[in-house]
Each structure stands twice: as structure tokens, then as C-alpha cells.
Amino acid sequence: MNLSRYFPFLNWARTYNASAFGNDVTASLIVTVMLIPQSLAYAMLAGLPPVIGLYASIGPLLAYALFGSSRTLSVGPVAVVSLMTAATVSQIATPGSPEYASAAMLLALLSGVFLFISGFLRLGFLANLLSHPVISGFITASGILIAISQLKHLLGIEAHGHSLPELLGSIAQHIGQFHGVTLALGLSVIGFLLYTRSALQPLLMRWGLPGSMINAITKVGPAIAVILSTLVVALMGLDAKGVNVVGEIPKGLPGLTLPVFDAELWKKLLPAALLISVIGFVESVSVGQTLAAKRRQRIDPDQELIGLGSANLASAFSGGFPVTGGFSRSVVNYDAGAQTPLAGAFTAVGIAVATLFLTPLFKYLPIATLAATIIVAVLTLVDLGAIRRTWDYSKSDFIAMLLTILVTLGVGVETGVITGVLASLLLHLWRTSRPHIAVIGRVPGTEHFRNIHRHTVETNEATLSIRIDESLYFANARFLEDSVYELVANDKRVEHVVLVCSAINEIDGSALESLEAINEHLAESNVTLHLSEVKGPVMDRLKRSHFLELLSGRVFFSQHEAMLYLDREAT
């Protein structure tokens, strides 16, 4: 039994040394500083008290360090999954209520169970149902939704909604009550963060700092913004002047929390948990794969399901909410030199220390600062250029992407993802349901056969040679029947039909029945059916059916051989 498949840490634990330890500790310090404001902000985005974000950044990281297969992935709260959590849970409970927090925990539990089971059943391939254009469209639309949803905190007003029309309508209704000081503070933070992102980097480069250090420094911008704005609020007493702050939060580590057992609630959360698992997994595995490839390492998608599943279970049992691997944090972790998942475990220790000792300092942390960090972070998710590139490359991908964006913005995240998946599946079936079919003839003086409409070729009027440029399966089986009957009905001289199978990698049961039907119906109108250039594996399969016994004609090794035989027949 291969233990290291299920416990990937066995792969690196034996060779772990002081150098790797040093690298892991350094990386974990930088990620901790970055993760504190992120975890507070994303908990708020999920509609939860900010401290829950810290809870969700301890247990899950430890669990992932044990079971995850990526060495550098940084697990914890992320923007899109937090948005999906808010969209689901707020339909069931009021944000701020204990029921809300326990429903979020339950959502993590159910996601964890889904991921875990999928990992054991090796269902990682199901994530392939999400095509890149659909994911890209979904992430872009989610980014826009998240940014708009945070405007209320920036303006210091109330607003609700899970789609663009709802959100904009609600903001328009309350915009008159905006709070000037809050807005000024929020805009300052946004300005500061954009500055650290754009202007600081060239400056540090001119100072000659190494690239990885510059990257790390610009990524701690949010932490500096948190410290500075907290100081401003505390020193100037802005909280008394109406600036919303995080306020008193309970000290200490999360205890063991047990999920509620309420069949009705479980049933309501199930579909959302499934979607969150899939989206979280796809996001995470893309990041993990990108980073692993850079060091010529491998991640195992099925093991990633188990790693992320255990992280979500850990989150559920320690008062958290759904988590997954985050893009920006993982890149920082990688750049800072993390060697093993122990870097994640050290980060968990860092967050635990922060939860124990720093929480009193968050009392004066303004909500607007957290909103500003979210807005700046998610704007990088919005990739409008991808829409143009997709339009240029493939209209069918473009349709799937546009539908995903419009439905996500207009209706909501869940409906958006489902629409995208169904659209890309249907479009794929539509494309392969009408394969390219060519009537072919011999290029004079050769053994080559080409499309009669494109080349000057020799044919024999009693023989129709048809090449199908696609594997045959249920989605195109009927089209094949249609096409063959039409070609034969159009030419009353035809006595032989040869299906040229050089491009057919598979014939499924539906296509086999269609071939049988074609054979039978052609025979009834005195036309003989032949096959040529059948690939080995396809032939092996056909031999297991009765088709070859029923076939009115012969199976030729090559189309050349078929034509030699049929030309002789014709004379």
C-alpha cells in the first residue's frame, strides 16, 4: 500500500533539513502578515464577524499541511468562495445571528465531505466540466459583484443584494446617507494600496532590492493600511464620529465546535456546498499546478480533493467557514521560498498567536479599510481582456463566457456557474454533433483520397466513399445516419457505400446501432455498406458485437484496397 499517496508529507519529511526550515519560517512570517487582514476582510465579505476569518486560518492550514499535495499552496478564506458563502447563507439566516455562523460552519462541513469523498472516488476529473472561459467569466463577474458589494462599507451606508441590479438599486436608495469621514478614510486606503501596487514597485527596484523581496513588501500593503488606519481612528476618536469599526472581539483560540444536525438545513445547503466545493477546487488546483510546474514538481488532483476536504472539515470543527487555496497568498508563499507545507503550518501558528494576543488591537480597525483591501484585491480578478481574446479565438467559447458573466451579474453566483457549465456542455455537444463529413475520390495516379469538392479526383459512379472526421458517439450518431441517407437518396446510381474510418478513435453503443441501422436500410434499397481504414482498437470492439456478421459488405484495410475491389466489381 502506498501510504505516501494519502499522506503526502511522507514524501518530504525524511529529507527535511535546517535550510528548508529556515525558508519555510521566513515564508510563513510574510504570509501571516498578509493573511491577517485578508482573513478579517473575507470573513466580513462572507457576512461573518471578522474574527471568524482568523479561526478559518488556523485549523484548515494544519489539516492541509498533512493531506495536501501542493508544497506551496496557501489555504484559507478567499474572495470568491466567501462571496458564494454569503449568497447562500444569507438566504437562510440573518447576517450577524448565531444561526448565520452555524450555517456557514455547516457549509464548510458539507463542502469538506464532498471534497473528501470525491478524492477517495478519484472524481477530480469532474472539475473539467468547468471550461476555462466559464471559469474566467465567472471570476470576472464575481470580482465585479464583490467590489460593488463593498461600496456600502466605503460609503458607510446599508445596502443588500446578491446580483448587480439588486446591489445597485439598494445603493442608489441609500446613497444620500453616505458618511463623509468613512468615505475619506476608505478612499485614502484604496489610494495607498494602489500606490504600493504600482508606484512602490519601480521605486524599490530603483533602490536595487531583489524582486522577491519587492513582491513581498508590496503584498504587506494591506497590513500597513490596517495598522495606519487603526491608529488614525484610535487617536482621532473617529469611531465616536460614526466610522464603523470591528469593535470588541472575543479573545482566544476557537474551541471545538460541533455542527448542528437539522435535516432541513442540510438539504438547503447541499447544492451550494457542491458548487462551492467545485469552484474552490478548480481555483485552488489551478494555482497549485502553476506553482508546482515552476519547480518541476507534481500535484495530484485527487489528493488535492482530500487535502482541501480535510481543510474544510477542520474549518467546520473550529468555528470557521468554507476555505480553499488562494492565488495571491500562494504566489507570495512561493516567492518567499516556502519549501514544504510546513510553511502553512507555521503560518497557522502565526495566526493563532495573532488571535491570542492581537485581537484587542482590532477594536479600532475601521470596516472601510477592510472593504478597501477587498476592492483592490478583487479588481485584479476582473479580466475584461479575456472576453476580447475569447471572442477572437472561438465564438462558441465566447457565448459560454458571456452567458456566465451576464447571469452571474444579473441573477447571482450559483445560477451563473450552473448556466456556464450547461452552456459549455451543450455547445460542445453541438459542435461535435455535426462532424465534418467528406465524399472522397482518388487523386489520379496515387493511393491518396481527397474531398471531391476540393480536388480533381477519380470516382466510380456506383460507389460513394464517405470520410467522417470525428469519433462516432451518441451526439453525432443520428447526424451520421441523416448524412448517409441524404447522400444516398441524392444519387440513385449508388450501389456501394464505403465509410472511411481513418479519423474515428471510438464508436460507442449509439453509433454502433446507427451503423447497424444504416447497414440494414441500405441493404433494403440494395446498397452494400463497406468500411475501410478501421483503427485497431475500434475493430477489436466491433468484433465483440454482431455488426461484422450483419455487415452487407466488407471491411477493407485501406481505402485504396476498397477502390481496387469495387472498381473490379463495377466492370
Add this chain to the structure above:
Amino acid sequence: MNLSRYFPFLNWARTYNASAFGNDVTASLIVTVMLIPQSLAYAMLAGLPPVIGLYASIGPLLAYALFGSSRTLSVGPVAVVSLMTAATVSQIATPGSPEYASAAMLLALLSGVFLFISGFLRLGFLANLLSHPVISGFITASGILIAISQLKHLLGIEAHGHSLPELLGSIAQHIGQFHGVTLALGLSVIGFLLYTRSALQPLLMRWGLPGSMINAITKVGPAIAVILSTLVVALMGLDAKGVNVVGEIPKGLPGLTLPVFDAELWKKLLPAALLISVIGFVESVSVGQTLAAKRRQRIDPDQELIGLGSANLASAFSGGFPVTGGFSRSVVNYDAGAQTPLAGAFTAVGIAVATLFLTPLFKYLPIATLAATIIVAVLTLVDLGAIRRTWDYSKSDFIAMLLTILVTLGVGVETGVITGVLASLLLHLWRTSRPHIAVIGRVPGTEHFRNIHRHTVETNEATLSIRIDESLYFANARFLEDSVYELVANDKRVEHVVLVCSAINEIDGSALESLEAINEHLAESNVTLHLSEVKGPVMDRLKRSHFLELLSGRVFFSQHEAMLYLDREAT
């Protein structure tokens, strides 16, 4: 504008003559005799008064004669669609109530609208979502369900349910109350029908009758059974002894009925109407195609949608219920020599005459006789051999078929179809999500390249040539990335990767992004990516993206050329 596309009768009306008229009238007489008991029985199966079956066999036939593209299809009530109607409508209203009948009409209206719209949008290809094994499994399971559901009429007891466990449980509960005379009558009819099917045919053949006449005679068995058993009941007064009979039915033709406008009801019926449309269309188009092919005629699937749509609309507005093309009737119509859809119109006249003048005679028609005709008819739908053949040919088709059968029997028809469709889609994605990928090398002394694991070939240790035997799309894009990274990670000497694209008919947007990712990650670990043998249309597409500019290596016309170049590089 091509009028004959939308009005297919224009194709044959000009050349219609006395000989075709004679054939059509003869065929219509035989089909009328066959259709009367069928329409009564299937209305009963749908939970409706038998006379509704006659109504649904007049207007729809006239509408289809105008708009349908098959010359021999016989439209009207059929077993599977009637079962689906019962399964849907009985969840909304009590069988026998006026609400039940109007919900069934509404179901016909909605199905008609769906079919009509799909025809105009040319969505006929969507029927391809149903693979043959799923249809075959569904029809077999429906046949079993229908037969079991009729046992109560044979036993003269009450029983309800829409799945096998429900039906069997309900029958077991009431079986003690069975009515002996009813059972004797029903079993006699079954015996008689089986005799006409099996023993009569050889007998008539020995008498030297022509095959088509024999076929027609054996098909009027149900009509003879109806007449005989009605006489028996009337003469012996069996209705007074507890044998259930059809009873008094209203005389005369159906008037124009208007569907009820109840948004709630419409919403409830919509999903079922969609399923009934799809199943009805698939059944009907298969029969139509089979018969058209025999005479080298063509049917147009998109026009069939319009034909069946108008038939269902006609049914809805004349007090009927969902209809479609029936298998056995269409075959009889064809064998009896029907030349044009006018045969269907003449059948409609025949049924109208029956409705006007024969309905008083149905007063003593025993329900058990109708149940017996249904049981004998649907047993031909059950094809257990297909299960075995599918198992032999393809395990993945077998799984889809078995799931369809088990869920249809165990849960019900609607869940059964949906499960089957989803299962076959997922299995298809699963199969194509892991395409065959081979590392190839040159067969010594040739320009041919083969799998290094199957042939003795020459390779160059700095170059990895990978051939992918499938088009690249979203379902296998990630697998491609995985495979390439794994192959490269396993061999640290690799400096060049060549993707051999000879079997790739398409690269969609997801696969393009995967190729870009592969190119970028390989470049980061100093491996150059090349392509070879890219097909023309695929190359045209790639030129519309930025991929060729980003590509770290070159695109070679042939793999031979690629190896010549890379061998030179290596030295």
C-alpha cells in the same frame, strides 16, 4: 423562400394521383381499425376517459398531414408518452376529475409549443442528448412499468403508484379483492392476442396469403378482441356481475377547447412537458427515419419538430392529450402501402366517423380488454437482450443504460430519463477527458514515428515527442497539462517537448489556455515547446490568438522535420 420546407405537402400534392389515393385509403382503413382500440387504451393508461383517446386521434393527424415531413408516420396516443402524462398529471389532479383532463390538455399545449419553437430554432440536434442505450433502457423500463400498472384492471382491483415498488406494494395490498370473471376475461384476451401474434401468422402463411396482408390481419387482433369481448359482456350481462366497462360516453366530435390560464399550473407542468416533447420526438423521429430510409426518402428532423408540435397543439385545442408518432401503427401504415400523409388524414376521418357513430357500442367494452391489449403491446417494447449486447460492447454505455432502467423502475419515468441523460453525458466526458497520449520515436530508417513502448524506435534524449489522440477541449485540457508536466518531471534531461498534433481536429479556448500554460511553465524550467503536424483549420485558429507569438519553440510541418531540426540542435 422555400415554402416546401415549412409545408412539406407541397412536395407531393402536385403529383398526387388515383393510384396513390387508392393506396392511402386502403392503409388508412387498416390503421383506423388498429387505432380505435389503441387510442381508447392509451387514454386509459394516461388516466383519462377512453373517449379522449379518440379525440386525440383526429385533430393531431390532420395537423401532422399538413406539417409533418414523414410520409408514413402514424401520429396519435402512444404508450410511453401516455405513461409520462399519467405520471405528471396525477401529481396535480385526481384521475377522472375535469381538472385532470384540462391539465392533460395543457400538457399537450406546452409540449406542442416546445416542439414548435424547437423546430423554428432548428434545435433538433438536442435530441442527440439521448444516447441509444439510454433510450433503449428507458423504453424497456417504461414497458415493464406500463404492463405492471395494467395488472389492476386485469385483476379488477384498485392500485396506484408510479414506480415499481409503489405499484407492486399497492397491488399486494389489494390482491385479495381480485374479481374472478374480470381476470378470466382479461387472460382470455391476452391469450387470444398472443395467439394472433405467434400462431396465426404461420397459419396464414401456409394458406399462401401475401406477407403485408398477414401483417395487417395480425395487427387487427386487438380490434377483434374488443368486438368479441364487448359482445360477451353485453350478451351475458357481465357488467352487472362486477366487470368494469367503459360505460356511457358522450357522442359527437370534440369542440374547440381552450386551455386554462393558471400560471402556477403552467409552471408545474413545464419540466414534464419538456421531457415528454423530447421523448416523443426521439421515438417518433426514429420510426420516421427507419421507414423513410426503406424507400430512399428523407425526413427533416427540424420539420418533424414542427409537425409534431402542430399535432400536439391540435390535440390541446380539441380536448386531447400529448401525442406522437407510434411505432407499430406506422409500420402497419407503411406495409399497407400508405404513399403520403393523406393516409393519416383519411385515418382521422375514420376515427371521426367512429366517434360519431360507434361510441354507443363501447358501453359494454370491458376495461380488462383494453388493459390486456396494452400489456401485449408494451411487452414488445421490453428488450432485455439489448442489456446483454450493451454489456458486451461497451461498459460505459452499459452503466448509463442500467442506471436509466433502475431509476425509471425504482423512482419514476421523469427521474429515470434525466438520470440517463446526465449519466451518458458524464461518461462521455469522462472517456474523452483522458485521451490516449503516446511518447513517440522514429522507426529506424523511415519517416514514421511510433509509440516508444510498443516499437523499437530511435529517440534523442533531450527531446520528448508526445502524440495526443483526441481533439483538445475543456474536458481534457487539464489532463493534457497534467500529462505533459508529469512526463517532463520524470525526465530531467528533457530540453525540448514536441506536441504531435496529427489527431487533433479542434483546440477550444480552454485547451488553448492550457497550451499557453504548458508553454510558459516549460519555459520557466528551460524546456522549449514545439508543435508538429498541425492541421490546417486548427492552425488558422491558432493564428487568430497570440499563442504562436508566445510559443518558445517552432511549429514544424511534419514530425520528421521536427526531429531533423532537433537532432541537429542536440549535436
